[in-house]
Amino acid sequence: xxxxxxxxxxxxxxxxxxxxxxxxxxxxxxxxxxxxxxxxxxxxxxxxxxxxxxxxxxxxxxxxxxxxxxxxxxxxxxxxxxxxxxxxxxxxxxxxxxxxxxxxxxxxxxxxxxxxxxxxxxxxxxxxxxxxxxxxxxxxxxxxxxxxxxxxxxxxxxxxxxxxxxxxxxxxxxxxxxxxxxxxxxxxxxxxxxxxxxxxxxxxxxxxxxxxxxxxxxxxxxxxxxxxxxxxxxxxxxxxxxxxxxxxxxxxxxxxxxxxxxxxxxx
Amino acid sequence: xxxxxxxxxxxxxxxxxxxxxxxxxxxxxxxxxxxxxxxxxxxxxxxxxxxxxxxxxxxxxxxxxxxxxxxxxxxxxxxxxxxxxxxxxxxxxxxxxxxxxxxxxxxxxxxxxxxxxxxxxxxxxxxxxxxxxxxxxxxxxxxxxxxxxxxxxxxxxxxxxxxxxxxxxxxxxxxxxxxxxxxxxxxxxxxxxxxxxxxxxxxxxxxxxxxxxxxxxxxxxxxxxxxxxxxxxxxxxxxxxxxxxxxxxxxxxxxxxxx
Numbered sequence: 001x002x003x004x005x006x007x008x009x010x011x012x013x014x015x016x017x018x019x020x021x022x023x024x025x026x027x028x029x030x031x032x033x034x035x036x037x038x039x040x041x042x043x044x045x046x047x048x049x050x051x052x053x054x055x056x057x058x059x060x061x062x063x064x065x066x067x068x069x070x071x072x073x074x075x076x077x078x079x080x081x082x083x084x085x086x087x088x089x090x091x092x093x094x095x096x097x098x099x100x101x102x103x104x105x106x107x108x109x110x111x112x113x114x115x116x117x118x119x120x121x122x123x124x125x126x127x128x129x130x131x132x133x134x135x136x137x138x139x140x141x142x143x144x145x146x147x148x149x150x151x152x153x154x155x156x157x158x159x160x161x162x163x164x165x166x167x168x169x170x171x172x173x174x175x176x177x178x179x180x181x182x183x184x185x186x187x188x189x190x191x192x193x194x195x196x197x198x199x200x201x202x203x204x205x206x207x208x209x210x211x212x213x214x215x216x217x218x219x220x221x222x223x224x225x226x227x228x229x230x231x232x233x234x235x236x237x238x239x240x241x242x243x244x245x246x247x248x249x250x251x252x253x254x255x256x257x258x259x260x261x262x263x264x265x266x267x
Numbered sequence: 268x269x270x271x272x273x274x275x276x277x278x279x280x281x282x283x284x285x286x287x288x289x290x291x292x293x294x295x296x297x298x299x300x301x302x303x304x305x306x307x308x309x310x311x312x313x314x315x316x317x318x319x320x321x322x323x324x325x326x327x328x329x330x331x332x333x334x335x336x337x338x339x340x341x342x343x344x345x346x347x348x349x350x351x352x353x354x355x356x357x358x359x360x361x362x363x364x365x366x367x368x369x370x371x372x373x374x375x376x377x378x379x380x381x382x383x384x385x386x387x388x389x390x391x392x393x394x395x396x397x398x399x400x401x402x403x404x405x406x407x408x409x410x411x412x413x414x415x416x417x418x419x420x421x422x423x424x425x426x427x428x429x430x431x432x433x434x435x436x437x438x439x440x441x442x443x444x445x446x447x448x449x450x451x452x453x454x455x456x457x458x459x460x461x462x463x464x465x466x467x468x469x470x471x472x473x474x475x476x477x478x479x480x481x482x483x484x485x486x487x488x489x490x491x492x493x494x495x496x497x498x499x500x501x502x503x504x505x506x507x508x509x510x511x512x513x514x515x516x517x518x519x520x521x522x523x524x525x526x
Contacts, residue, residue: 008379012365015372019406086365091422094327094357095380096349254331256290259324 001104005097009105010112013079017113031067031117032124038063039129057217059187060131062210064121066186069147069206070177071117075110076155077162077173084167089261099249103242106159107152114151139216142227143209149234150205154180156241160248164257185210205234278340280305280354280430280462281326286335288321288486295321296332297486303430303462308453310473310494311466313483314514319466322483323359323432326464328352339430353381356426358419359434366408370399370418373407374425381426393421396451412439420448424455431455431463437472445469449476470507480506482513489513 017023042055049055083092092102125131133140158173165172183197184206190198201207208230216222252258279302288296296318303309311319324330326337328348337344342351364373371390378386394400397417402410407418416439423431433452437445453476456463467473473480474494481491490497490513494506503509 002382004382005380008376011379012368012372012376015368015376019367019369082365082367086367087363088365090327090329090359090362091364091377092380093329094352095377096353096382097380098349250331253329256324256330259320259330 001098001101005095005101006105006108009079009097009102010108013082013105013109016082027113027116028120031071031121034063034067035060035121035124036128039125039131043129054217056129056131058214060125060129061133061213061217062186064118064125064131065143065147065209065213066177066181066184066206067121068114068118068144069151071114072110072148072151073154073158073177074174075113076106076152077158077170079106079109080155080159080162081170084162084170084261087261089258093258099246100242103156103159103245106155110152110155111148114148137216139212139222139227142231143213146205146209146227146230146234149231149238153234153237153241156238156245160241160245163245163252164248167261180204180206183207189214203233205230205237208233278305279303279338280340280460281464282336282338283322283326284336284338286322286325286337287333288318288325288330289333294486296325298335299483299486299488300335301481301488301491303464305429305460305462306456307479308456308463308465308477310477310480311464311483312470312473312480312510314510316485317483318486319483320359320434321486323357323434323464323466326430326432327355327357353426354428355430355432356381356423356428357432357434358416358423358436359432360416360436360438361434362419363415364407364418364422366406369404369406370394370410370421371403373418374422377422378425383426389425393424397421413441413444416440416444416448420451427459427461429461431461433463433465435467436465437467437469445472452476470505470510474506482510484513484516 038060039056042059045055045059046053083089122133154176158176161173162169183193183201183204185193185201186206190201190207190211193201208226212222212227249258252261281303283302284300286296286299287294299318299322301309311322313319321330325332326339326344328344328351331345339351339355342354344351364377368376371394374390374393375386378390383389394403397420399414399417399421402414407415410418416436420436423433431452436452437448440448449472452463452465455461465473465477477494479491480494480497482489492500498505498509501509501512503512
């Protein structure tokens with residue numbers, strides 16, 4: 001891989017963000033709204049529930065982690081859609097740019113924008129609602145790693161779907177995180193799910209993250225093996241998604257789909 | 268029909284051999300072969316649906332051929348895509364640059380994609396050459412079609428390509444602007460080491476600019492030659508009459524006719 005084309009993909013996104021407040025606002029606004037909304041809900045639940053349950057840590061912490069995962073996925077998809085919306089595929093893919101370089105550029109862009117969102121969420125949750133992530137200790141790092149990797153995998157997969165199914169399919173990919181959330185056990189333990197949903201949950205890395213988070217906050221020792229398994233599973237999802245994108249790209253080149261994405265009126 | 272051979276010792280900047288592209292029952296391109304030498308401008312002519320854009324897309328690697336080999340310099344587009352495309356560039360009327368970036372931002376973005384050395388100086392030179400300096404910080408989406416064409420041409424020259432593909436580059440320009448652009452491109456071919464493949468429906472322009480033309484109809488290469496001499500060799504007054512005759516002539520009749 002060559003660094004300069006990757007820098008080009010990232011720079012294009014920087015130009016777009018710099019030149020448009022409409023693109024800057026969602027990086028901070030939606031996550032801030034989520035934290036404020038859930039912050040007050042958890043504060044209210046803390047005031048009416050029996051002593052001993054800390055809703056701020058469990059629910060607000062879960063919202064923050066889930067938002068990070070969603071931002072990473074949507075960061076990649078949005079960066080990819082910028083090329084769809086500006087009908088830039090022909091200009092872009094008729095260059096020496098390799099697919100690995102393009103996808104790496106999209107991922108780096110998403111990591112940068114998601115980090116901005118994460119910092120906003122951490123500041124709000126800590127300063128306004130007293131959420132302390134130090135309670136999770138070093139466990140926080142693998143939790144963030146798993147969610148980041150799975151967000152990357154889902155973002156690449158969503159981009160492949162848009163490439164294969166056409167621009168209108170963006171409406172299918174936005175709800176993907178919401179579709180997965182019941183299985184990811186963001187707000188409740190995995191044990192409350194019916195067996196078939198548990199089977200699905202075990203195949204999804206976020207379920208291990210939220211189980212691990214709840215265990216630590218409940219004062220139990222963190223289980224290492226499930227988290228290691230979740231990291232491996234999330235990396236496997238990235239590999240599968242990258243293969244899927246590459247496969248769809250080759251199909252698009254073979255079938256003429258890629259050329260028609262830009263030049264519908266070929267002569 | 269095989270294209271003219273490039274003189275021995277001089278590497279063709281583009282070599283297309285037995286190129287075919289089929290979609291289910293449709294043969295969009297059927298066993299087309301040709302070459303382009305350095306400093307040569309070749310016109311690719313044909314009616315709508317003849318397969319011109321399909322050929323350009325296969326050369327650019329955004330469409331995989333069903334058969335045949337395409338080489339840019341010594342590099343096979345199918346096997347050494349990045350190395351081949353680093354030596355080529357293109358401008359097409361249907362592939363405008365992203366309208367939400369300024370002229371300078373677009374040139375910097377594509378300059379990085381092509382890994383251009385000394386990019387800042389190169390951008391300034393092209394802005395000056397195409398009279399875009401005053402528009403450098405204007406978003407491409409608000410430029411006139413003529414200005415957008417000049418930006419697309421500046422982008423196409425960023426990497427000083429050995430092969431330049433121009434798909435109707437003057438289609439949206441007024442006669443004066445079109446003449447200026449033709450002058451730029453003609454000078455580029457004469458002074459540099461660049462070979463150019465040019466498609467246009469403007470036969471006057473083709474006669475003025477091209478060293479050689481290739482006539483394509485229904486995916487097949489029918490004939491080729493010097494655009495000045497070709498009409499007289501086929502008993503018509505000019506290239507436009509020849510174009511109309513070839514476009515209306517059934518392919519079977521053309522294939523059975525003596526050459």
